[in-house]
Amino acid sequence: MTQTRNPPASPIPVRTKTTLPGGGYTGRSRRARTEPMLVRPLRDDRYVVETDHGTYVVDLDGRTCTCPDHAIRGSRCKHLRRVAIEVNEGRVPPPGKRAAACAVCGRRLFVPTTDVGPRLCDRHEIAVGDLVRDRETGRRLVVTRVTADRADETTTEDGIAVSEYETNADYGGHEPVVEAVYLDSVRAGDSLDATELKRYSFPASRLRRVGPDRSPESQAQLDAFASA
Template identity: 50%
Template structure:
């Protein structure tokens, strides 16, 4: 899984606060933090050296911690970035949204594709079919994979369907309807509300 590191930069220093030297350096020195999962973080320092921080254990592989057992600037930087929402807390990782590339935090055991709040879809949302440009309404977002769901009692899976061959086979299946139901005297014709299934990556949230 490709995870995303925070931008390597210095952070603002509160002008009214008296900071201990390590805390000040944790803010003023440009660093980048990458959540690896299991409470571990990779910190790239201003000197381009990389250190591993175990936040929950309060340990770091840098000389300041190894030889002095100090709460070093790298441990402090990870804690600061989590507090400021720049880096995910333990149990989560940072990933890029499949549609826009924006960084979003997800459970470290979650499987992709991943989407930010803007592009995540739910039942009732309007979506656009990337293949045809048609607009549909989502009725269900399944946990089942496109290569595990067959179409209409056939032996063909959603992933193997001809127009889905260019889309990921291991993504969830989404059920959607076309918003042009046929209306008869007695109401909506049930057959006109047929649910079609798509690989998640074939659909994008309509704007």
């Protein structure tokens, strides 16, 4: 066993009204930053903006706000500006995305609103065709499929949940399942169709991506698997 069990991602903390640095800004741009506001995304890609004087709904794509300043004067109000600032600074998700957390490290990330299941951040993301190393055995594999299914909810052909295997005990059951083929199961130049090789399922963090330096033989095997 090589690492402690990854805990489930912590819930995103409740936010409160905050201010932002206003140096160098004037007018509505300054008020958008220095007045206490709380921006919360809605499921329909709009945003609720809570202030000390009222609560308003902003449509960033439509460039509208329900506040009097926008409704009466048609101006680009401080609420519209504040939402744009928080989206640009990564404080809230842009339209079409929602906040999530990496299933391995808990890092906050934004994913499409239609996405379901556990997700991985850039640091831990694994893609089809990647060369990886099994942390338990040290053997190398090629990734053939990346799922959005949890390890504790996915069963193998033996009817056992991926997370229930003894060798997976130190990896999170909430992690997405990654399928891979052991690289040493065939030799370079072997005529066996790579699609016929046995796929194994792992919690994502059990597999570690291998750097780009590899032997010509390993590269030939990897190219064969990735194109199968």
